[in-house]
Amino acid sequence: MTVKKKFSLNLGIVGGGRACLYFLNLLETTSFPDLDLKIIGVCDINPEAKGMIKAEKSGIPTFKNFHDLFQNTTPDAVIELTNNKSLSELITLRPDHVGVIEHNIGRLLRTLFEMNQNLIRTKEQAVLDKGYYEILFQQTNLGVVVLDLEFNIVDANQVYLDACKKTRNEVLGEKCFKVIKGFYAPCPSDLSNAECPLMKTLNTGKPSHIIHEYALSEDKTKYFSISAYPIKGLDNKITHIIELWQDMTSEITEKWENKVKRIHSDMKKIIQEDRLVALGKLVASSVHEINNPIQGLLTFGYIIKDMAKKVVLDKKDMEHLREFSDHMTRELERCGNIVSGLLAFSRESVLEFKNTDINDLLQMVLSLTRHKLELSDIKLETSLCLDPLIVYGDKNQLQQCFLNLIFNAIDAMPKGGKMSISSGIKKDQKEVWIKINDNGCGISEQDMEHIFDPFFTTKEEGGTGLGLSIVYGIIKDHKGDVGVESNPGKGTSFLISLPCVN
Ligand SMILES: Nc1ncnc2c1ncn2[C@@H]1O[C@H](COP(=O)(O)OP(=O)(O)OP(=O)(O)O)[C@@H](O)[C@H]1O
Ligand SMILES: [Mg+2]
Numbered sequence: 001m002t003v004k005k006k007f008s009l010n011l012g013i014v015g016g017g018r019a020c021l022y023f024l025n026l027l028e029t030t031s032f033p034d035l036d037l038k039i040i041g042v043c044d045i046n047p048e049a050k051g052m053i054k055a056e057k058s059g060i061p062t063f064k065n066f067h068d069l070f071q072n073t074t075p076d077a078v079i080e081l082t083n084n085k086s087l088s089e090l091i092t093l094r095p096d097h098v099g100v101i102e103h104n105i106g107r108l109l110r111t112l113f114e115m116n117q118n119l120i121r122t123k124e125q126a127v128l129d130k131g132y133y134e135i136l137f138q139q140t141n142l143g144v145v146v147l148d149l150e151f152n153i154v155d156a157n158q159v160y161l162d163a164c165k166k167t168r169n170e171v172l173g174e175k176c177f178k179v180i181k182g183f184y185a186p187c188p189s190d191l192s193n194a195e196c197p198l199m200k201t202l203n204t205g206k207p208s209h210i211i212h213e214y215a216l217s218e219d220k221t222k223y224f225s226i227s228a229y230p231i232k233g234l235d236n237k238i239t240h241i242i243e244l245w246q247d248m249t250s251e252i253t254e255k256w257e258n259k260v261k262r263i264h265s266d267m268k269k270i271i272q273e274d275r276l277v278a279l280g281k282l283v284a285s286s287v288h289e290i291n292n293p294i295q296g297l298l299t300f301g302y303i304i305k306d307m308a309k310k311v312v313l314d315k316k317d318m319e320h321l322r323e324f325s326d327h328m329t330r331e332l333e334r335c336g337n338i339v340s341g342l343l344a345f346s347r348e349s350v351l352e353f354k355n356t357d358i359n360d361l362l363q364m365v366l367s368l369t370r371h372k373l374e375l376s377d378i379k380l381e382t383s384l385c386l387d388p389l390i391v392y393g394d395k396n397q398l399q400q401c402f403l404n405l406i407f408n409a410i411d412a413m414p415k416g417g418k419m420s421i422s423s424g425i426k427k428d429q430k431e432v433w434i435k436i437n438d439n440g441c442g443i444s445e446q447d448m449e450h451i452f453d454p455f456f457t458t459k460e461e462g463g464t465g466l467g468l469s470i471v472y473g474i475i476k477d478h479k480g481d482v483g484v485e486s487n488p489g490k491g492t493s494f495l496i497s498l499p500c501v502n
Pocket of ligand 1: 404408409412438440441442443447451452456457458459462463464465466467468469492
């Protein structure tokens with residue numbers, strides 16, 4: 001390493017007043033990279049002058065007049081700070097090799113020294129600022145990216161690089177929209193989840209906050225909260241934008257999951273309420289159905305009572321008795337079946353997914369609704385697959401689905417009609433299908449868009465509009481699908497498909 005030789009300059013000061021004091025103070029705090037500047041003496045007739053006192057304190061020799069200064073020291077130059085009066089005398093009497101710096105030049109020197117001092121202070125501040133910047137930039141857990149007004153990345157910290165899975169060299173000088181989104185133009189402002197923070201801040205001149213959504217893969221999305229701040233130059237115009245990126249994915253996902261949980265529990269409640277509505281509809285028709293056999297049973301009861309009055313029963317009586325008791329048992333079984341079906345359906349059950357035969361389930365639903373169909377003058381045709389159709393599902397919920405579809409079909413045929421229920425397995429053997437068809441009023445094109453919306457109903461009395469949204473929810477929970485075809489005035493078909501258990 002070569003050490004640069006410093007140029008040395010020994011100065012004397014003539015005039016020890018306030019200008020001298022200022023000069024000495026200034027020199028004390030100033031250093032020059034290429035100059036070794038020393039004050040080797042100060043002279044003034046007044047030993048109490050402020051500059052003289054300062055010089056003495058600093059160990060600089062002081063003299064009463066400049067003759068003494070020249071005799072005792074060997075300055076390269078003297079600065080005249082006495083206010084001009086002694087300048088001509090000084091010029092005449094100085095030794096030949098000693099230069100004279102006139103007080104105006106002295107002032108200029110002072111200004112230069114001051115500027116030098118400011119420069120040093122600014123440099124020190126800049127070093128300090130750089131230190132702060134680097135610590136904050138690299139140690140923060142926020143992603144930081146500095147952009148120029150042309151969307152070019154000027155600087156980026158490691159967190160940001162990790163978030164976009166790129167190296168520093170890959171991003172510096174690149175457009176931010178290309179690095180982050182793979183776009184070839186700035187993010188369009190009409191994308192609600194990708195509005196450009198830089199543009200927003202440039203337009204308003206103020207910081208902006210935006211949440212961006214990034215689909216990393218089909219089932220993985222990240223959310224970043226981006227805050228953009230303007231950086232202004234000396235002319236107060238924005239020169240750069242600094243963006244702080246915070247990964248909000250876990251926070252947002254947690255909130256989202258809580259919301260989904262809440263919706264699920266609300267849905268459970270609604271399904272339970274819908275079961276009660278369905279139960280009400282079933283009970284109304286079952287009461288009729290139970291009442292008929294009860295009338296028959298009562299009549300048989302009276303006859304048996306009369307017979308019992310006889311002392312001896314003949315052969316004919318015994319035959320009648322056998323016949324009546326057969327009837328009674330059959331009718332009581334029928335009542336018992338209806339009541340136990342209703343009881344089973346009304347029971348509040350926990351979700352229980354297990355292998356379930358769809359055909360069994362449809363038979364059960366039909367035994368619950370047969371009397372309602374008869375009362376409504378609806379002819380039922382069934383064409384169920386002969387083989388068991390096993391799906392993995394919750395019996396009660398699937399039963400509720402089919403009931404809702406059958407109730408809708410009944411409502412669509414107020415003057416009676418024909419309903420057919422069929423089931424089968426698709427060619428690929430992966431899905432079973434169930435079709436519920438009616439020749440009722442059908443669904444208009446406008447209504448078709450809304451039938452699965454909760455609370456959509458066209459029924460003036462008693463419709464809650466929840467039936468089909470519950471069907472949809474349950475079938476989706478079973479990883480299945482619901483399709484509908486309708487011909488207004490002619491009828492409707494609902495087609496359900498569910499994954500089949502091999
Ligand atoms: N088979 C069908 N034929 C004609 N329209 C239907 C049929 N099924 C459903 N719809 C139409 O879809 C609407 C929504 O049905 P959804 O089952 O959700 O509610 P709802 O039947 O009106 O009320 P709820 O089910 O509470 O009794 C019905 O109001 C009706 O307009
Ligand atoms: Mg309904």
